[in-house]
Every structure is written in structure tokens, then in C-alpha cells.
Amino acid sequence: MSTSIKDKLHQVEARIEQACLRSGRKREEVEIIAVTKYVPTTRAEEALEEGLRNLGENRWQDAQEKWKAIEGNEAFGGDKAPIWHFIGSLQTNKVKDVIGKFTYIHSLDRLSLAEAIDKRAGQLGIKVPCFIQVNVSGELSKHGLDSEGLFSFVEELKRFPSIEPIGLMTMAPFEAEPEQTRPVFRALRELRDKLQAIDPDTTISQLSMGMSNDFEVAIEEGATWIRLGTILVGKEED
Numbered sequence: 001m002s003t004s005i006k007d008k009l010h011q012v013e014a015r016i017e018q019a020c021l022r023s024g025r026k027r028e029e030v031e032i033i034a035v036t037k038y039v040p041t042t043r044a045e046e047a048l049e050e051g052l053r054n055l056g057e058n059r060w061q062d063a064q065e066k067w068k069a070i071e072g073n074e075a076f077g078g079d080k081a082p083i084w085h086f087i088g089s090l091q092t093n094k095v096k097d098v099i100g101k102f103t104y105i106h107s108l109d110r111l112s113l114a115e116a117i118d119k120r121a122g123q124l125g126i127k128v129p130c131f132i133q134v135n136v137s138g139e140l141s142k143h144g145l146d147s148e149g150l151f152s153f154v155e156e157l158k159r160f161p162s163i164e165p166i167g168l169m170t171m172a173p174f175e176a177e178p179e180q181t182r183p184v185f186r187a188l189r190e191l192r193d194k195l196q197a198i199d200p201d202t203t204i205s206q207l208s209m210g211m212s213n214d215f216e217v218a219i220e221e222g223a224t225w226i227r228l229g230t231i232l233v234g235k236e237e238d
């Protein structure tokens with residue numbers, strides 16, 4: 001039997017609070033996304049029962065069963081309804097499935113994707129809050145714009161009325177010593193600050209960064225959304 005989410009959440013909360021304390025931040029500045037990609041529907045429902053509202057998935061093929069089951073479950077309607085975050089790389093041909101079901105997109109990283117999202121959102125009459133994914137570390141295996149490409153990309157996004165760029169997202173390389181991820185998170189925050197300095201009216205203010213291994217460092221560097229899978233909801237084999 002795996003550890004209950006209640007127990008895991010209790011431990012994670014204590015660590016979040018400590019990280020906020022160390023960096024002079026308020027606990028309310030940091031939102032948790034429970035990443036349910038490794039676990040079955042029942043475990044995602046357990047997360048919702050514990051009061052976690054934000055659920056993250058990274059592939060539509062894997063998420064759709066969970067999405068349909070939970071959306072069809074009246075126990076999770078009204079103010080208990082989940083807010084879905086699409087955190088994985090999004091293929092253009094999956095946009096029609098994802099937009100309208102997932103509220104937030106964390107992986108906007110190219111104009112062709114912006115175009116597809118904007119078109120679909122326009123058809124649905126909605127505006128989609130998006131994080132622009134930046135590959136700060138320059139790892140070849142990671143998606144995202146490079147830091148130099150970000151500024152012109154932000155300018156180009158102004159052409160798309162149904163996209164609301166609300167922040168930046170990054171993934172740090174896995175490090176045995178989490179402290180090593182600090183420069184990546186700091187660099188993302190500095191990019192955000194630079195965008196705000198260039199355009200004081202920018203809607204880009206939030207930072208989606210930090211996972212199970214490195215969320216405390218990310219919080220110390222200004223994360224406003226942390227994406228927690230393993231440490232919070234576990235992996236299926238736990």
C-alpha cells in the first residue's frame with residue numbers, strides 16, 4: 001500500500017513553508033500542481049479529495065481516460081472541480097483535443113503551436129493562459145526556446161488574440177545535488193524580470209519551475225507554480 005497523499009502533502013507542505021521562510025516569500029505565492037501522469041485515476045481523485053485543485057498531465061493519449069473519468073464524476077464538480085495543466089510537449093495535431101479541456105498550457109515553445117492554439121481557442125471563444133517554455137540549461141534533450149529567441153517570440157505572440165502569455169516555464173536537468181539547479185531557475189527569473197523591464201505592461205509574470213527533486217531551490221528563486229509528481233502523488237509502482 002502506498003503512502004497516502006495526505007501524508008505526502010503534509011511533508012511537502014512543511015518543506016514548501018521552509019523554502020518560503022528562507023527566501024522571505026509568502027506561502028500563498030506558490031501554487032502546487034499535482035502531476036498525475038504516473039498514477040491511475042483513483043490516485044488523481046485522492047489528490048482532489050485532499051484539496052489539491054491543479055492537476056498536471058504531459059500527454060493527451062495517457063491523460064484522456066483520467067480526464068473523462070474525473071470530468072464525468074459529479075463528486076468533482078463545482079468548487080471541487082480540477083483545473084487541468086498541460087505540462088508536456090504539445091504536438092500541433094493534439095491541440096484540438098487539449099484546448100478547451102486543459103486550462104493552462106505550460107509548453108508553448110514555437111510559433112506553429114501558438115498559431116494552432118490561437119485558432120482552436122478562437123473557435124471555442126476562449127483565451128488560453130500559456131507559459132512560454134525556455135530551455136535555459138541548453139540541454140539537447142529538453143524542449144523550449146533558447147534565451148535569445150525568447151524576446152522576439154514574445155513580440156510575435158502579440159499577433160495571437162486568443163493566447164495570453166502569463167509566464168515562463170523551464171525544466172532543470174536532474175541533479176543528484178539539487179542546489180546545482182539554482183542557476184537555471186535564477187536565469188528564468190532574470191528573463192522574466194527583463195521582459196517586465198522592456199514592457200511594463202507585459203502579462204508575463206509567473207514562473208512555472210521546480211519538480212520533486214528541486215522544488216525548494218525553485219521556490220527560493222521565485223517559482224509561483226511547482227509541478228510535483230513522484231514526491232506528492234507517487235509513481236504507480238510505489
Ligand SMILES: *Cc1c(COP(=O)(O)O)cnc(C)c1O
Binds near residue numbers: 037
Ligand atoms: C513529469 C513532470 C513533472 C513531475 O516530475 P516529478 O519529478 O515526478 O515531480 C514536472 N514537470 C514536467 C514537465 C513533467 O513532465
